[in-house]
Amino acid sequence: MNTRMEEIMHAIEHNKLTADDPFRFHCTQCGKSCINREDILLTPLDLFRIANELKLSLKELTSSEAPVIEYFYMNPGCGDNTRTQTLREWFDSFGIPLDDDFFIVWATFQKNFVMLIRETERLLGESAMRQIWSPIFGILYLCYDLEKEFLPQFRENAEKLLRGLQMIAGTKTT
Numbered sequence: 001m002n003t004r005m006e007e008i009m010h011a012i013e014h015n016k017l018t019a020d021d022p023f024r025f026h027c028t029q030c031g032k033s034c035i036n037r038e039d040i041l042l043t044p045l046d047l048f049r050i051a052n053e054l055k056l057s058l059k060e061l062t063s064s065e066a067p068v069i070e071y072f073y074m075n076p077g078c079g080d081n082t083r084t085q086t087l088r089e090w091f092d093s094f095g096i097p098l099d100d101d102f103f104i105v106w107a108t109f110q111k112n113f114v115m116l117i118r119e120t121e122r123l124l125g126e127s128a129m130r131q132i133w134s135p136i137f138g139i140l141y142l143c144y145d146l147e148k149e150f151l152p153q154f155r156e157n158a159e160k161l162l163r164g165l166q167m168i169a170g171t172k173t174t
């Protein structure tokens with residue numbers, strides 16, 4: 001297990017937070033360890049919010065990126081630790097509800113998506129998969145009207161994607 005993985009496992013086992021537990025972190029906006037990272041996965045809702053905040057279209061932005069929700073603390077190794085806040089306060093500061101419906105819908109989608117994509121990869125092979133990653137990204141991350149509510153659009157796109165993958169897997173197995 002690599003060091004990063006060990007840190008994550010340690011955080012999951014020992015640093016669980018409830019909504020009102022305090023933790024120390026303050027972002028100093030330095031950008032030293034949170035930019036140019038390939039291991040930080042933005043959700044489509046992140047992109048939707050960033051595009052709205054920056055007043056950019058999703059295309060412009062990307063050419064420039066009932067499970068139980070549990071939180072755990074992992075020191076990001078940056079910032080200056082001058083502020084202590086609870087999870088609830090941290091989420092409030094970004095206007096994100098603690099029981100955000102999107103997290104649940106996103107986690108459910110990921111579970112189904114990962115299973116289907118593994119099956120599709122197994123059936124189609126690497127070179128065919130290279131052709132379908134781009135449309136998958138387009139449906140999941142770019143097909144949103146920024147003037148409309150995000151969640152219904154996400155549900156529709158996610159369903160479309162899962163149905164499409166199911167059809168590929170079904171066609172290939174019959």
Ligand code: SF4
Pocket residue numbers: 026027028029030031032033034035076078079080
């Ligand atoms: S303190 Fe950390 S999270 Fe904040 S900008 Fe710097 S690297 Fe990014």
